[in-house]
Amino acid sequence: MDLVALRGVSFAYSGAPVLLEIDLVIREGDFLALIGPNGSGKTTLVKIILGLIEPSSGEVEIFGRPPAEFSEWGKIGYVPQKATHVDPYFPASVEEVVGMALLARNRRRGARGGQARAEVRRALETVGMGGFGKASIGRLSGGQQQRVFIARALVTSPRILFLDEPTTGVDAETQASFYDLLGRLNRDEGLTIVLITHDIGIVTKHVNRVACLNQRLVYHGDHEDFCRSAAFRDMIGRGDHLISHEH
Numbered sequence: 001m002d003l004v005a006l007r008g009v010s011f012a013y014s015g016a017p018v019l020l021e022i023d024l025v026i027r028e029g030d031f032l033a034l035i036g037p038n039g040s041g042k043t044t045l046v047k048i049i050l051g052l053i054e055p056s057s058g059e060v061e062i063f064g065r066p067p068a069e070f071s072e073w074g075k076i077g078y079v080p081q082k083a084t085h086v087d088p089y090f091p092a093s094v095e096e097v098v099g100m101a102l103l104a105r106n107r108r109r110g111a112r113g114g115q116a117r118a119e120v121r122r123a124l125e126t127v128g129m130g131g132f133g134k135a136s137i138g139r140l141s142g143g144q145q146q147r148v149f150i151a152r153a154l155v156t157s158p159r160i161l162f163l164d165e166p167t168t169g170v171d172a173e174t175q176a177s178f179y180d181l182l183g184r185l186n187r188d189e190g191l192t193i194v195l196i197t198h199d200i201g202i203v204t205k206h207v208n209r210v211a212c213l214n215q216r217l218v219y220h221g222d223h224e225d226f227c228r229s230a231a232f233r234d235m236i237g238r239g240d241h242l243i244s245h246e247h
Helices: 042-049 094-109 113-126 142-154 172-188 230-238
Strands: 002-013 016-027 031-035 057-062 076-079 160-164 192-196 209-214 216-222
Touching: 002 042, 016 042, 016 192, 016 209, 016 216, 031 042, 031 172, 042 057, 042 160, 042 192, 076 142, 094 113, 094 142, 113 142, 142 160, 142 172, 172 192, 216 230
Parallel strands: 031 192, 031 209, 076 160, 160 192
Antiparallel strands: 002 016, 002 057, 209 216
């Protein structure tokens, strides 16, 4: 099933082109790495998908509907850039941060507090943070904060999760653990994942699809095929970092 479809999507900012004629389909079950250099339009593309900005031209469909007509935003989880850069004195517990994602939905449904607390606990347990509910979010390590914000995105039971540069500023060991978690969510929970990064070293053993963006979509297909593609050779020629894992 196609969860997201873009047809001929272009976007310009103050007359300067950012995206040009993008055709892209994200299917259920994908673990898609959206890669490209800084300024290639990756974050802009995600904001268009999420309905935060409108394309200059082209069509966008989310679960078969244009963003303006789509209302089931709980089906989409989003972890933005720098989500883990939290003030150490920010006065909120882990449970409160995760529970904020349920506020609008629960007001509509009239859900009870006990149900919400159970959903928060389940989300935290899913990401391995079940024992940290009462902890202050600002006192956690960067890797722990990552997992809390994943739990916040998961608590509404989304079908697709977008993450924008999620490992900035964390060490290699923490990154590996984080991507193992995403791989498990994709493989075992059936969660569709779109991972946005400018560093193609993020193309790990868990990714099954790659979209390479540089204003235009220069590649979209299987991970293994990408490693043999002209887009791959071009990145290697520019000196971009790549770690390739054969399946």
